Amino acid sequence: MLVLEKDEMVQNFIAQQNDLKEHISLQNNFLENQISLVAGLDIAYWHKNNKEYGACCIQVFDFRSKNLIEQVSYINEITVPYISGFLAFRELPLILEAVKKLKTQPSLYMFDGNGYLHKRHMGIATHASFYLKKPTIGVAKTYYKIENIDFTMPENIAGAFTDIVIDGEVFGRTLRSRKNVKPIFVSCGNWIDLDTATNITMHFIDKDSRLPIPVRYADLATHQARKLHQDDV
DNA sequence: GCGACAG
DNA sequence: ATCTTGTCGC
Numbered sequence: 307m308l309v310l311e312k313d314e315m316v317q318n319f320i321a322q323q324n325d326l327k328e329h330i331s332l333q334n335n336f337l338e339n340q341i342s343l344v345a346g347l348d349i350a351y352w353h354k355n356n357k358e359y360g361a362c363c364i365q366v367f368d369f370r371s372k373n374l375i376e377q378v379s380y381i382n383e384i385t386v387p388y389i390s391g392f393l394a395f396r397e398l399p400l401i402l403e404a405v406k407k408l409k410t411q412p413s414l415y416m417f418d419g420n421g422y423l424h425k426r427h428m429g430i431a432t433h434a435s436f437y438l439k440k441p442t443i444g445v446a447k448t449y450y451k452i453e454n455i456d457f458t459m460p461e462n463i464a465g466a467f468t469d470i471v472i473d474g475e476v477f478g479r480t481l482r483s484r485k486n487v488k489p490i491f492v493s494c495g496n497w498i499d500l501d502t503a504t505n506i507t508m509h510f511i512d513k514d515s516r517l518p519i520p521v522r523y524a525d526l527a528t529h530q531a532r533k534l535h536q537d538d539v
Numbered sequence: 540g541c542g543a544c545a546g
Numbered sequence: 547a548t549c550t551t552g553t554c555g556c
């Protein structure tokens with residue numbers, strides 16, 4: 307891809323995100339006791355015949371029992387390159403096709419990546435919410451640095467957190483989901499507040515991972531889907 | 540030229 | 547994200 311083309315593409319991406327960001331809401335548009343199904347979502351990649359492919363997996367869990375209710379996957383060629391800050395444009399096409407295959411209707415979606423914790427407040431969790439039309443939460447495994455601001459390490463206690471504040475505004479939260487693990491980075495996607503997003507994330511933490519169950523299992527599912535696809539041919 | 544860089 | 551085995555520690 308030519309440098310000039312990429313630059314034009316990025317300008318287009320920024321324009322799209324600036325339109326959408328005007329409609330972000332950091333308030334719950336639901337009652338916490340109304341949450342029934344929570345979806346986790348992830349994508350794995352591989353190369354074949356000089357092309358790049360991706361497998362998007364969605365795992366739907368019952369909020370109270372934490373039982374797996376439904377799982378779907380969708381595999382297709384990936385056409386948009388990875389550009390830091392524009393993850394949604396790369397992953398959204400697969401995500402939307404996978405969502406079409408769902409028979410259940412999740413109350414909210416949890417993403418592997420940021421939401422409001424983004425230089426334009428438009429990480430994939432926030433960006434995707436406008437297409438899913440459901441509340442979303444962003445859960446990132448590594449810190450996405452904004453304006454050279456570092457995060458403050460929270461105490462080594464399960465549930466401890468520090469907020470990531472830039473120019474007086476809370477962008478997201480560094481959360482120690484379990485004792486003796488690296489923290490994760492939780493941020494609002496849309497139509498949810500940060501405390502609720504944190505509570506839901508902690509609700510889905512078990513002894514096996516620092517990541518919440520829906521995101522963790524979606525990640526495992528994408529690896530399995532990739533392996534099946536590769537063994538197939 | 541060098542370092543940064545969610546997934 | 548992906549390429550990759552064993553190994554140290556709870």
